[in-house]
Amino acid sequence: MDSMELTELWQRYERFRKRGLKLDMSRGKPENAQLDLSVPMLRMDSDFICEDGIDARNYGDTTGIPEARRLFSELLGIPANQIIVGGNSSINMIHDALTRALLCGPMEVDTPWSKLPRVRFICPVPGYDWHFHMCETLGIEMIPVQLGPDGPDMDAVERLVMDPEVKGLICVPMYSNPSGITFSDETVMRLASMKTAAPDFRIIWDNAYCVHHLYEHDRDHLMNIYDACEASGNPDRVLMFTSTSKITFAGGGIAAMGASPANIARHSALLTYQLVCYDKLNQLRHVRFLPDKAAVEAHMAKHAGIIRPKFEYVLDVLEKELSGIGTWSRPKGGYFICYYAPEGCARRIVDLCRDAGVTLTPAGAPYPHGIDPKDSTIRIAPTFPPMSELKSAMELFPLAVKIAAAEKRGQLFPFSK
Ligand SMILES: Cc1ncc(COP(=O)(O)O)c(C=O)c1O
Structure with missing residues (x-):
């Protein structure tokens, strides 16, 4: 880039900064028009x-009302009696599941993980x-493994699970947050069948985006991991989670866990004195509105619209403006586009955007x-801002990318740090 181009780039950035905008692209949240879909x-x-x-206004059905268990049974692909429908948050259910493993042990025969010198995921x-914040808070040591287009590097995973302190793996297997990839059948099979040194090894399968396709006819498909675990003789290995947070209301939906009969019995027993029952009125509202998977899919097509x-707008801009500078994902579903900046630039790009009024997810957060x-x-979350703000x-x-990349090459701007 010659000095004329650098000056022009700087001037364009300064002009944008002086507009004094305040735009938030930091979290994967639905926009208002999406929320309006579920108001009825x-x-x-x-x-x-x-x-x-049972009267939904009264106590009862601790593990969820039957029609809601059936709905999630269809969504997660596991029998309804192997589903617990919870409250408004799958993250909360994952936190509960991990806390139970730490305090009480995944099963009665297992040593509570908190009694062990070290627990690694x-x-x-x-x-x-x-x-990651959840693991950190709960004292679970994290071992990062690279996620590729087909899922985690399975050679690395299979090596790591030979360590008995490695008690689990936590992942988003479909339209992953943030890379947008979906685990291949081979990855699912290997996760289900691998030998683990820890007999109480658990996979936290956060399938938050299981019905969040962007295109009707061009979709990813995720193999049913519970079936694969069961066929491999490891039925207790996986705990599956999802919610309607990005189907109906974010934070006002319903969440569920699906797992083996033994896991469900264990978690149901530990749930008994945790609460009398979840919010069944919300469960009933949901199933009246979305009685089955077909209804959910029709509803999700409206979200996709x-x-x-x-x-597509974000991808278009990236193609036009940044061809040859970094790479990015082209997801078929989920809530994020991942931009992979030239090495050493992400933090600076996010800072430059922030200083000019656009908040992105902090670099490093994933x-x-x-x-x-x-x-x-860099995680780009295009859903929340209205189109006009997204365009800005x-x-x-x-x-910001071009400035950060130029700085990295040693070309300094008036405001370079
Ligand atoms: C992968 C993943 N899991 C869970 C959640 C939150 O789900 P819930 O609202 O059900 O806790 C999100 C929200 O962004 C997510 O991206």
Whole structure:
């Protein structure tokens, strides 16, 4: 880049900064039009009786109302009696599952993990920052393993699970947060069948984006890991989670866990004195609105209609403006586009965007302890801002990338640090 181009780049950045915008692209949240799709669900002022005769307004059905268990059975591909429908958050259910393993042991025969000198989890990276903060908070040591287009590096995973202190793996197997990849059948088979030194090894299968396709006819497919675990003689290995947070209301949906009969018995027993029951009114509202998978899919097609143009807009800008500078994902579903900046630039790009009024997810967030060894991964969350704001943000983003890349090459700007 010659000095004329550098000056022009700097001037464009400065002009943008002086507009004084305040745009937030930091989290994968639905936009208002998506939330509006589910407002009719809130109208429920009579007939509160669930299929099993229980009044949703009263105590009962600790593990979920039958019709909600059936709905998640379809979504997760596991029998309804192997589902616990919980409250409004799958993250909360994952936290509970890990806490139970730490305090009580995954099964009665297992030593509670907190009594062991060290508990380690495999964390495919880039991954979901909430998982990593959760492990950190609970004292679980994280071992990052590279996530490729087919899932985690399985040679590395199979080596690591030979260590009895490695008690689990936490992942987003479909339209992964943030890289957008879906685990291949081979990856799922290897995860299900690998030999682990820890008999109480658990895979936390956070399938948050299981029905979040952007295209009707061009979708990823995820093999059913429970079936694969069962066929491999490891039925207790996997705990599957999902929620309707990005189907109905984020933070106002319903969440579920699916697992083997033994795991469900264990978790149900430990749930008994944790709460009398979850919010069954919300469960009932949900199943009246979305009674089965077909209804969910029709509803999700409406979501896709709203957010697909945003994904396509971001990808278009990246193609036009940044061809040859970094690489990026082209997801077929989920909530994120991942931009892989030239090494050593991610933090600076995020800072430049912030200083000019656009908040992105902090660089490093998709890695344990916020440390991206290459300082390269940036999570772009295009869903929340209205299209006009997204367009502004995407005007800035390529400028920030080009400035950071030029600085990295040693070309300094008036404001370079
Ligand atoms: C992978 C993943 N899991 C879970 C969640 C949150 O789900 P919930 O609202 O059900 O806790 C998110 C939200 O961004 C997510 O990306």
